[in-house]
Amino acid sequence: MSGRLSVLRMARVYTLLLLYYSFFLFPMVWIVVTSFKTTGAIFSGRLIPRLSDLTFTGYQQVWQFSPFLTFFRNSTITALGVTALALVISSPAAFGLSKYQVRGRRGLIVAILTSQMLPPVLILVPFYTLVVALGLSDTYVGIVLAHTVLALPFCMWMLKSYMDTVPSALAEAAQVDGCTKLGTFLRVMLPASAPGLAVAAFFAFTVSWGDYLFVSIISGSNRTATLPLYLYQLSNSLQLRWDMIAAGTVLTVLPVVILFALVQRWLVEGLLAGAVKG
Amino acid sequence: MRSAPDPSAERARVELPLDPGRAFAAVREAPRREWFGYVLAFPGVLLIAVVVLYPVLQGILLSFTNANLLNPTRAFIGLQNYRQLFSNPGFSVALINSATLTAAAVILELILGMGLALLLHEKVPGIQIFRSLTMASWVIPVVATVMMFDLMVLPQYGVFNILLDRLGLKQFDVFWFGNPIAAMPAIVMMHVWRNTPFFGIALLAAMQMIPHELYEAAEIDGASPLQTFRHITIPGVAYVAMIMVIIHVLWTSNNFDFVYIATGGGPVDATLVLPVFIYRQFWQNFQTGFAASGGVMLMLALMAFTTLYVTRVREREA
Numbered sequence: 123m124s125g126r127l128s129v130l131r132m133a134r135v136y137t138l139l140l141l142y143y144s145f146f147l148f149p150m151v152w153i154v155v156t157s158f159k160t161t162g163a164i165f166s167g168r169l170i171p172r173l174s175d176l177t178f179t180g181y182q183q184v185w186q187f188s189p190f191l192t193f194f195r196n197s198t199i200t201a202l203g204v205t206a207l208a209l210v211i212s213s214p215a216a217f218g219l220s221k222y223q224v225r226g227r228r229g230l231i232v233a234i235l236t237s238q239m240l241p242p243v244l245i246l247v248p249f250y251t252l253v254v255a256l257g258l259s260d261t262y263v264g265i266v267l268a269h270t271v272l273a274l275p276f277c278m279w280m281l282k283s284y285m286d287t288v289p290s291a292l293a294e295a296a297q298v299d300g301c302t303k304l305g306t307f308l309r310v311m312l313p314a315s316a317p318g319l320a321v322a323a324f325f326a327f328t329v330s331w332g333d334y335l336f337v338s339i340i341s342g343s344n345r346t347a348t349l350p351l352y353l354y355q356l357s358n359s360l361q362l363r364w365d366m367i368a369a370g371t372v373l374t375v376l377p378v379v380i381l382f383a384l385v386q387r388w389l390v391e392g393l394l395a396g397a398v399k400g
Numbered sequence: 401m402r403s404a405p406d407p408s409a410e411r412a413r414v415e416l417p418l419d420p421g422r423a424f425a426a427v428r429e430a431p432r433r434e435w436f437g438y439v440l441a442f443p444g445v446l447l448i449a450v451v452v453l454y455p456v457l458q459g460i461l462l463s464f465t466n467a468n469l470l471n472p473t474r475a476f477i478g479l480q481n482y483r484q485l486f487s488n489p490g491f492s493v494a495l496i497n498s499a500t501l502t503a504a505a506v507i508l509e510l511i512l513g514m515g516l517a518l519l520l521h522e523k524v525p526g527i528q529i530f531r532s533l534t535m536a537s538w539v540i541p542v543v544a545t546v547m548m549f550d551l552m553v554l555p556q557y558g559v560f561n562i563l564l565d566r567l568g569l570k571q572f573d574v575f576w577f578g579n580p581i582a583a584m585p586a587i588v589m590m591h592v593w594r595n596t597p598f599f600g601i602a603l604l605a606a607m608q609m610i611p612h613e614l615y616e617a618a619e620i621d622g623a624s625p626l627q628t629f630r631h632i633t634i635p636g637v638a639y640v641a642m643i644m645v646i647i648h649v650l651w652t653s654n655n656f657d658f659v660y661i662a663t664g665g666g667p668v669d670a671t672l673v674l675p676v677f678i679y680r681q682f683w684q685n686f687q688t689g690f691a692a693s694g695g696v697m698l699m700l701a702l703m704a705f706t707t708l709y710v711t712r713v714r715e716r717e718a
Binding site for chain 1: 437443447448459515522530541545550554562565593601605647650660661674679688692698703
């Protein structure tokens with residue numbers, strides 16, 4: 123094969139990349155730009171903002187004069203709770219399914235996969251009844267439980283696929299060296315699966331951070347509602363403040379983007395292990 | 401979770417990397433059947449059983465009753481909900497809209513994702529930056545995506561409409577989410593924007609797995625780029641493409657947030673999809689049993705699709 127690409131071909135590739143990524147990145151860039159504009163500038167029809175169009179009013183309004191911080195706190199508590207719970211439950215299960223011959227293993231794996239097929243709106247109806255019966259409506263526990271259930275099958279499946287790639291010899295040798303079963307799991311298997319765990323954690327976090335459907339049902343008030351509800355309320359209020367909506371959106375996306383930057387190099391591998399294998 | 405820490409775990413420190421000779425001596429390839437495996441798997445399996453299987457079974461049972469959020473008593477009414485469902489005009493509209501949205505979005509995602517994968521497969525300098533940026537749209541919350549597009553399709557002031565005006569196409573300057581003709585394409589566009597990168601990255605990974613010798617052999621045999629693509633690349637990524645299509649058909653037809661937040665199912669039911677239809681029956685009309693029957697139909701449709709699709713692909717490969 124010719125080692126270097128011809129200049130013509132490179133030019134063509136870059137042009138297409140630029141074309142695709144400008145469509146792809148534009149919505150994000152545009153909302154960031156808008157979040158720093160005055161309301162007047164947003165409704166001016168100017169594509170390139172002038173210096174006098176720029177302001178922090180949107181952020182100031184969101185931060186100081188709206189319940190943003192309450193929602194942000196709720197989102198953080200919920201998402202961290204979901205992440206922790208999903209990891210604590212899915213990692214031992216994944217280890218068990220990956221390295222032990224559990225009776226009915228195949229059936230379990232099929233069940234995990236099929237649960238991905240179930241319409242959330244079908245689960246929603248009985249789940250709501252369950253949450254009410256347990257007295258968990260409008261509580262963090264209720265929302266954390268719902269989101270954990272949404273994230274868990276994929277986390278388990280992905281971690282199992284990841285642990286399949288960790289050689290069994292590692293765990294076996296640890297046991298030969300006198301490590302207990304639990305010790306093998308905690309000290310050998312978990313560290314060896316760190317990238318998989320990072321991706322599972324990230325997945326669970328984003329599922330919780332982004333969910334609207336379940337929060338809208340379980341959380342009856344703003345006491346426990348999360349950021350998606352905040353943005354929905356802002357965008358459905360009588361007086362549309364686009365500077366605030368844009369600023370709120372940017373602040374909602376920011377934590378996810380930071381986490382994405384951290385796990386990005388393992389994300390693709392992890393998602394593919396979870397999605398494609400089997 | 402587990403209360404008392406195992407004291408013996410403390411003294412058993414494992415040194416990595418392991419001595420390979422000793423490690424191999426200990427290998428028994430088959431996973432062992434042991435009680436500890438059950439202990440490990442139990443909490444996860446229990447939670448999935450209780451909180452996924454129970455609601456599904458409960459949902460199926462509910463669909464045969466006249467359960468109502470406002471009325472504590474319920475009675476078994478057989479198939480009446482299903483009969484009512486098929487005579488409900490909203491349901492057939494939602495069914496068609498769901499199918500249209502899913503088909504349009506997934507086909508576009510597959511085609512664009514294939515293009516993206518081919519682009520990202522090129523070994524030009526800096527390609528790694530593009531690859532790592534790609535999944536960004538997939539990880540951000542759906543509600544944020546809706547806000548971004550909402551902002552861009554505002555009448556007169558949204559950037560899409562500003563561009564339309566400048567191109568002299570002022571008659572098309574409308575609020576897309578509020579227009580019966582433009583609303584569905586706008587929803588499709590959001591799905592495509594979010595999911596194409598996942599297709600691209602997955603297909604790219606599949607392309608990287610194709611043995612290099614195949615391409616070299618094709619080049620020696622004088623195959624055209626199109627022939628190489630048709631006979632090497634496409635079969636090489638077919639399996640991953642199939643999995644991606646299934647996953648995205650499921651995700652797209654089950655998705656509630658995109659449509660509900662953007663249009664609420666409107667205008668005049670132009671974007672009414674099944675999840676939104678079901679949600680309305682439940683949360684606005686309080687007809688729990690009727691809503692459940694809609695959910696069961698959606699589940700059955702998806703199961704039928706998956707089974708049919710997988711068998712068709714298997715047949716064609718055989």
